[in-house]
Amino acid sequence: xxxxxxxxxxxxxxxxxxxxxxxxxxxxxxxxxxxxxxxxxxxxxxxxxxxxxxxxxxxxxxxxxxxxxxxxxxxxxxxxxxxxxxxxxxxxxxxxxxxxxxxxxxxxxxxxxxxxxxxxxxxxxxxxxxxxxxxxxxxxxxxxxxxxxxxxxxxxxxxxxxxxxxxxxxxxxxxxxxxxxxxxxxxxxxxxxxxxxxxxxxxxxxxxxxxxxxxxxxxxxxxxxxxxxxxxxxxxxxxxxxxxxxxxxxxxxxxxxxxxxxxxxxxxxxxxxxxxxxxxxxxxxxxxxxxxxxxxxxxxxxxxxxxxxxxxxxxxxxxxxxxxxxxxxxxxxxxxxxxxxxxxxxxxxxxxxxxxxxxxxxxxxxxxxxxxxxxxxxx
Ligand SMILES: Cc1ncc(COP(=O)(O)O)c(C=O)c1O
Numbered sequence: 001x002x003x004x005x006x007x008x009x010x011x012x013x014x015x016x017x018x019x020x021x022x023x024x025x026x027x028x029x030x031x032x033x034x035x036x037x038x039x040x041x042x043x044x045x046x047x048x049x050x051x052x053x054x055x056x057x058x059x060x061x062x063x064x065x066x067x068x069x070x071x072x073x074x075x076x077x078x079x080x081x082x083x084x085x086x087x088x089x090x091x092x093x094x095x096x097x098x099x100x101x102x103x104x105x106x107x108x109x110x111x112x113x114x115x116x117x118x119x120x121x122x123x124x125x126x127x128x129x130x131x132x133x134x135x136x137x138x139x140x141x142x143x144x145x146x147x148x149x150x151x152x153x154x155x156x157x158x159x160x161x162x163x164x165x166x167x168x169x170x171x172x173x174x175x176x177x178x179x180x181x182x183x184x185x186x187x188x189x190x191x192x193x194x195x196x197x198x199x200x201x202x203x204x205x206x207x208x209x210x211x212x213x214x215x216x217x218x219x220x221x222x223x224x225x226x227x228x229x230x231x232x233x234x235x236x237x238x239x240x241x242x243x244x245x246x247x248x249x250x251x252x253x254x255x256x257x258x259x260x261x262x263x264x265x266x267x268x269x270x271x272x273x274x275x276x277x278x279x280x281x282x283x284x285x286x287x288x289x290x291x292x293x294x295x296x297x298x299x300x301x302x303x304x305x306x307x308x309x310x311x312x313x314x315x316x317x318x319x320x321x322x323x324x325x326x327x328x329x330x331x332x333x334x335x336x337x338x339x340x341x342x343x344x345x346x347x348x349x350x351x352x353x354x355x356x357x358x359x360x361x362x363x364x365x366x367x368x369x370x371x372x373x374x375x376x377x378x379x
Contacts (some may be wrong), residue, residue, distance in 0.1 A: 091142025
């Protein structure tokens, strides 16, 4: 089956008692035993829920994976995946990782004896050289938030397999429509489903997908043991959203490409970061491993003052954290999403006070271009 067919049907069947086409919200915390010890395969809501199972099967199918697990947030998925490891294990992570992931690793997980190093994973030699004898896990975001640096997934997959290191790719920015890391030999894919997968800015969620049975069994155990599971209603909302994922992603991509072109010619902008731009230093790699470039564009406006003027002058783009929804948003990463990343690390990868991140929605592109052009006049 192709993607748009899978997004509508995978994991879902007409409901047995009524034939309802849409998977119902099984809003129950527990299930009755017909006789003591005789269940229909469902015992307790944290452990198993039919609406969640449908979503998990749907997302696994979209990522070309065998097993899917859903969580109450993207961060709950990150927390769960890191619990695969133990004190003394060394973990390598992309330096320009989402600020919340960095905070979790540095301020929470480190207290439990795991070691972390942050490396520019877009430079494969740097990544390889940072591996130590106790490296057990490589956690990569590609493209990164918000610098849109790209890691070579094929090389990473081959290298990690040869070293018996488990890999996880945060695929939030691309969605399963534009990039499928498991196809390149990556072990685990992570999404903040809050973003493109749900796409309507009304749910917080996360997921982990794998085809490795041993890893899957461990994640299933952790999902039940830790218990950061999503509600049946949130699963139902996300399942509704995946039915339009390919159409939304195409629209995000088309709008972002048009906006990138306009931005690139504007003298008020020092630099435009977008993987679909031929000026992106890793454009060829992007083309080789992604089927599209998504809706996130970062721009360098030169100073905090300019960033503030630009954000405040926008009308359609709303100033807000998050990304990947149908509506266009603008964010100032230093003061919003990446505030917990130390300045010296931010400086290393170019996350300056003048950087602004656009999450291009699916409104009419002419309106979005007019909005940006109007705001740039104020800079
Ligand atoms: C790339 C990326 N990964 C993970 C997360 C965390 O997801 P959540 O906010 O759903 O916990 C975010 C949130 O912005 C993100 O941008």
